[in-house]
Amino acid sequence: MKNILSLIVLIMASISFAQAQKFGHINTESIIEQMPQYKDAEKQLETEQSKVESTLAMLNEDFQKMMNDYQQQQPKMSEAQQMEREQELQENYQKIQQYIAQQRQELAQKQQQLMQPILMKLRNVINEVGAENNFIYILEENAGLTPYVSKTNSVDVAPLVKKKLGI
Numbered sequence: 684m685k686n687i688l689s690l691i692v693l694i695m696a697s698i699s700f701a702q703a704q705k706f707g708h709i710n711t712e713s714i715i716e717q718m719p720q721y722k723d724a725e726k727q728l729e730t731e732q733s734k735v736e737s738t739l740a741m742l743n744e745d746f747q748k749m750m751n752d753y754q755q756q757q758p759k760m761s762e763a764q765q766m767e768r769e770q771e772l773q774e775n776y777q778k779i780q781q782y783i784a785q786q787r788q789e790l791a792q793k794q795q796q797l798m799q800p801i802l803m804k805l806r807n808v809i810n811e812v813g814a815e816n817n818f819i820y821i822l823e824e825n826a827g828l829t830p831y832v833s834k835t836n837s838v839d840v841a842p843l844v845k846k847k848l849g850i
Contacts, residue, residue: 707813707821707840708832711805714841717850720804724797731793735786742779749775805844812843 715721753768760768813821821840824832 705816705818706837707816707818708824708837709809709821709840709844710824711809712825714844714848714850715801715805717845718801718805718848719850720801721798724794724801727797728790728794731790735790739779739783739786742782746772746775746779805848808844808847809840812840812847816840816843 749772753772756768757765809821812818816838818838818840822832822837
């Protein structure tokens, strides 16, 4: 009888422990898009990209002028002159390609530089919400690693995180 009573107490404790465990889920992408810091970063990146596109348009225009000039003057040129101009055109084209590659890399670095503090802030707030509300896990919905989240057994922590972020 004592063993049965002990077993019942153990089962009840296990059930209450399992019910006390809290799991959460969140879609961080939707929260990031609502953060004012993200919107500011997006504006900065758009400004930088506009500058790059403007410079690239000028470079392309100059290249097109060089190409048109070459095509108009080609019949009057010697073979050596043609080769020299074609070499200039090729070098100019390569400079444009290098500029594009360099600017893509710089824009990616700028994006990373701007996003890192935003991501850290969000991560810290999620950790605070998790600790304050005794969550065991808070899973990212869009990570592709969570194939299923029960909306009845898992808490959407987005409202708690948004409140703490002031959005």
